[in-house]
Amino acid sequence: MLEFRTEKIKELRQSRRISQRALGDMLGISDRAVSKWETGLARPTAENMIRLAKIFEVPLEYFLRTDIEAEAAKTPVGMESIKELYKIGRGPSSSHTMGPERASLAFREKNKGADSFRAVLHGSLAKTGIGHGTDVVIKKTFEPYPCEVQLDMIEVDLPHPNTMDLYAYKDGSEIDRARVQSVGGGSIVFDDSTEEPPARIYKETTFEAIAECCRREHIRIWEYAVRVEGEGFLEYMQGIWSAMKAAIHRGLEDEGILPGGLDVHKKAKSLFDSQHIDETAETRENRMVCAYAFAVSEQNASGERIVTAPTCGASGVLPAVLYYQQKKRRLSDEAIIEALITAGVIGNLIKTNASISGAECGCQAEIGSACAMASAALAELFGLNLEKIEYAAEIAIEHHLGLTCDPICGLVQIPCIERNAVAAMRAINAVNLANFLWDTRKISLDRVIETMKETGHDLHTSYKETSEAGLAKIEL
């Protein structure tokens, strides 16, 4: 069997600097149709395949591949830098505010001559964008120019659940347009982009391969990552840890009501302060870790600066676990950064082989991934071996499988803030279990990541950041 390689259309079009619209005009079809071919949502007819080969002056075979090649192409060819995972930005949602903000900024830069803009939000961006404040962020980014934001609740055949179209106008006439996907963790992909995607600097794409490399070289996971990332990486990670701590400090000072109209009070400070006289050490640990998780998550819900870990919605889990350990055991920033890097490798594996997007795979992809990252980080801090680190991360993901994303009113508040605190405690439990039971493990981390992806794709769409089901149906 032969398969048509739709991605080759994009490759050729970009190398010839032809826009989707221009290619569509040559073929007498819309730019949308070209976009669908390029993202694999549709295939050209036999007649258009031949015409494409003629336009690009390549043999038809150039677009075709065998079953064996098609199978090999499904395997990721590497992993991006951990810097693409940990990003500093404003909440409350990496895919619904951080991504659209970055896209709008880039589009505005590209169209300096425009005097007004329009944004059309599709899929999950349309269904929960107002709750997340997507419209407000986009309008603010285009200021002082006016930008109309429209919601499209109808189109379903999208290249990604978080898709948006941007239009630029001059004196009332359209001068440019672009389709953008907000693919999770604040990352964006312009359909028409001629920019190279981030380089895949890691050759290994499974935990098994990374562990094998660490065993061979007698190094820990964080050392493996430092070797791959190269110069300046530790400084970047110091900036990430400083931003995480700053969010905790601000969150513990902050009081009042979160924006959005749900009348949700900020609780981090009261959790931190409400000590009982006869409090046990275990209760205190629980209260402190939860206070730190609330602090970051409430800062995120307030639209303040946080670090995606791996997303805005799940940004409280990892800093809460690490900050508690740093305070309790008086650990240096260097030790915490090593743990953060190990967590980054785990997050990167999930991002590469499954998803970190709630709109794509539900909350298991956000909070489940954050919990796995925090478990691995804690295991690293305790100096546990590779098998225990793997088991801790595997337990953390396994017990989030199937977790839905259905926040009330689309606001990243209920259940998201508490969910960060619960996941932080679960990460601690996962490490304890892994430490005692590691030699009884039956499932690999790689296998459970695969399962998370399958589960996410099987989850009904209404439970993937659409505000259509579950808790989102509750009216407060």
Ligand code: SF4
């Ligand atoms: S429910 Fe989970 S995935 Fe959905 S917005 Fe909240 S934290 Fe993110």
